[in-house]
Amino acid sequence: MTRATMLGQHILLDLSGVDTTLSCNTTLIERLLRDAADAAGATPIHAHFHPFGEGQGVTGVLLLKESHISIHTWPEHGYAAVDIFMCGTAQAMLAARCITDGLRAAHVCQRNLGRSAEKVQHPA
Numbered sequence: 001m002t003r004a005t006m007l008g009q010h011i012l013l014d015l016s017g018v019d020t021t022l023s024c025n026t027t028l029i030e031r032l033l034r035d036a037a038d039a040a041g042a043t044p045i046h047a048h049f050h051p052f053g054e055g056q057g058v059t060g061v062l063l064l065k066e067s068h069i070s071i072h073t074w075p076e077h078g079y080a081a082v083d084i085f086m087c088g089t090a091q092a093m094l095a096a097r098c099i100t101d102g103l104r105a106a107h108v109c110q111r112n113l114g115r116s117a118e119k120v121q122h123p124a
Contacts (some may be wrong), residue, residue: 008067008087010113011096013017015080017106023073023080026051028059032102033062040095042066042086066090071099080105085115 022028030049037044042064049060057073067085074080082099086092093112100108 001013005117006114008085008115008119009092010115011082011092012111012113013080013082013084013085013096013100013103015082015100015103015107017078018073018075018080018103020078021027022103023078024051024055024057024075026060029058029071029073029096030062032099033060033071034097035102036069036084036098037062037064039098040091040102042069042090042095064090069095069099078106085119087115 024100026049030047032048034044043066044062045065046063047060049058051058055075057075059072061068064071064086066088068083070083072081080103082096084092086095096110098105
């Protein structure tokens with residue numbers, strides 16, 4: 001059996017009880033994701049964020065040299081879904097902590113996945 005080549009770390013965050021004022025502010029969400037990338041030692045290369053209107057959510061992605069961070073917020077539910085995928089020396093866990101703290105999440109469900117070049121067996 002060969003050892004898998006780890007290519008990156010993928011973190012999925014389900015955040016509830018998030019600060020509603022923050023989660024509907026496109027400028028603050030972008031700043032938060034840029035701060036998270038910086039904390040992780042990642043390099044932003046492009047960003048796109050879209051507000052859904054006054055008091056509504058934001059969706060956005062920060063493309064990184066090391067992969068990406070994306071977010072979608074539902075202020076009316078106090079919820080945010082975050083996807084962090086980083087490779088190289090970037091530390092995805094530090095980005096996750098920065099975002100969780102920045103949104104003042106009361107509850108966090110975090111799933112960590114190692115991404116590898118190992119052959120994947122798919123169910124029939």
